[in-house]
Amino acid sequence: MDPIGKSFEEIETPALLLDLDNFQWNIDKMFKWAKEKGVNVRPHAKTFKAAAICNKLLEAGAIGLMTQKLGEAEALLHAGLLYGDKNILISQEISDPAKTEKLVGMNVAMGEGKVMNAIENAEEAERLSRAALKWGIKQHVVIEMSQGRCGTPPGRPTVDLAKKVVSLKGLKFRGIYGYEGPVDKGVALPRNKLTVDTANMIREAGMEVEIVSAASTGTFEVTGKYSGITEIEPGSFVFGVGPEGTGYGWGTYNEVYFKPSLTVLTQIIGANYTDRVVTDAGLKVMSAGWYIASHYDKDNANKPVLIKVNGELVDFESVSLSEEHGTVQFKEGNETRKKLKWGDKIEFVPSHCCTTLAQHEKIYVVKGGKLAAVWPITAKFKYY
Numbered sequence: 001m002d003p004i005g006k007s008f009e010e011i012e013t014p015a016l017l018l019d020l021d022n023f024q025w026n027i028d029k030m031f032k033w034a035k036e037k038g039v040n041v042r043p044h045a046k047t048f049k050a051a052a053i054c055n056k057l058l059e060a061g062a063i064g065l066m067t068q069k070l071g072e073a074e075a076l077l078h079a080g081l082l083y084g085d086k087n088i089l090i091s092q093e094i095s096d097p098a099k100t101e102k103l104v105g106m107n108v109a110m111g112e113g114k115v116m117n118a119i120e121n122a123e124e125a126e127r128l129s130r131a132a133l134k135w136g137i138k139q140h141v142v143i144e145m146s147q148g149r150c151g152t153p154p155g156r157p158t159v160d161l162a163k164k165v166v167s168l169k170g171l172k173f174r175g176i177y178g179y180e181g182p183v184d185k186g187v188a189l190p191r192n193k194l195t196v197d198t199a200n201m202i203r204e205a206g207m208e209v210e211i212v213s214a215a216s217t218g219t220f221e222v223t224g225k226y227s228g229i230t231e232i233e234p235g236s237f238v239f240g241v242g243p244e245g246t247g248y249g250w251g252t253y254n255e256v257y258f259k260p261s262l263t264v265l266t267q268i269i270g271a272n273y274t275d276r277v278v279t280d281a282g283l284k285v286m287s288a289g290w291y292i293a294s295h296y297d298k299d300n301a302n303k304p305v306l307i308k309v310n311g312e313l314v315d316f317e318s319v320s321l322s323e324e325h326g327t328v329q330f331k332e333g334n335e336t337r338k339k340l341k342w343g344d345k346i347e348f349v350p351s352h353c354c355t356t357l358a359q360h361e362k363i364y365v366v367k368g369g370k371l372a373a374v375w376p377i378t379a380k381f382k383y384y
Helices: 020-037 051-060 070-077 097-110 122-135 156-167 185-204 217-223 289-293 335-339 353-357
Strands: 015-019 064-067 087-090 115-119 139-144 171-177 211-214 262-270 276-279 305-309 318-321 326-329 345-350 362-367 370-376
Touching: 015 020, 020 051, 020 217, 020 362, 051 064, 051 370, 064 070, 070 087, 070 097, 097 115, 097 122, 097 139, 115 122, 122 139, 122 156, 122 171, 139 156, 156 171, 156 185, 171 185, 185 211, 185 217, 262 353, 305 318
Parallel strands: 015 362, 064 087, 087 115, 115 139, 139 171, 171 211
Antiparallel strands: 015 262, 262 276, 262 345, 276 326, 305 345, 318 326, 362 370
C-alpha cells in the first residue's frame, strides 16, 4: 500500500517523484504565455507518457497531444482523454504496413481525425489512402518538413507532396510540421522561416494549410511568437529546464526556465567511507542523458545527476552510475557527507527527464513533502 498522506520519504526506493507545486507552476507559465501570444500548444507526450499529466495539460488549454510512436498514441487514446475536438498527432513516420492498418483502425473506431500522423513520401501517402478507403474514411495527415532528420526538403518538394496528398481520396491534408530542434535562437529563426515560407508556398499552390507546427521547450519563446507558426510542441517544460532542471542537462537554450519537478528518490545503502555514499539508484532507474554533451555549466558538465538533501541542492564532487548503484563522491571533510547516514534518503535530479521517466511504471506525486497520489505511466514501454 502506498503511503498516501505521509512523508514522501516513506516511499520504497528507488522511486520517481513529481513535485506537484513546481509542475503546476510550469504548466501555468507555458499556457499563460501561449495565450498572450495567440499560439496553440500541443504538448509532446513522449516526455511524460502519463494520462494524468495529459489530462492536466488538456484542461490547461492544449489543443491536443503529440506522440512520437503509434503505441503511445494508442495507449493515450484508449485512456479516454480526447474529448470534443482534441486529437493526437503522431510525429514519427510509419513504414510498417501493419502499423498503418492499426493507425487507420483507431480512427475508424474513435472518429475520423482523432489520430493524425506525419508523412514524408508519396509511397507512405498512397498506403495510408488505400487503408483508409477500405473503411470509407479519410486519414488526416501532416507533412514533416525536414530540419535535418526525417521529412521532405523545404520548399518545392514539400509542396509537391502536399499536391499528392490532396489528390488521394483516402487522405485529408491538414498542414506541415518543421521541428527545428532544441537550438539557439540564431538557428531556430532561419529554420522557422523555412517552415513558414513552405507553408505559404503550399497555400499559393491553392491548398489550405491549417497546421504549421514547430518548437521544442528550448525554443518555445522564439518559435511560438514567429508569425505563421500556429502551434508549438514542447514536452520537457513540465519537469523543468535550467540550471536545476532535467530537460537539457544543467542548462537550457535561449534562457528558457521552468522549475525542476522530477527527481528520483534513492536510499543510502553504503556509508562506511568518509568520502562517499552509495545509493540504490543506478542506470536502470534513470538516464545519464544530456549531461555528456553539456556546455552550459562547466562545474556540472560531467555530472549525470544533481543531488538534493532535505529538498535543497548540495555540493558534491561526482556521481558514478552503474546498473544498480549510484556512488556519490565528496571532498574529504564535506559538511553534507558528515551529516548523511546509512539508510538516509536523498533525491537525484536526472539530467534527462524523457529517458528517465521511460524506465518507470508510475510517478509518485508529492505536495508539501507528503505523498498525494500515484500516477500510472499510461504509455510505459510503448516504443513501437
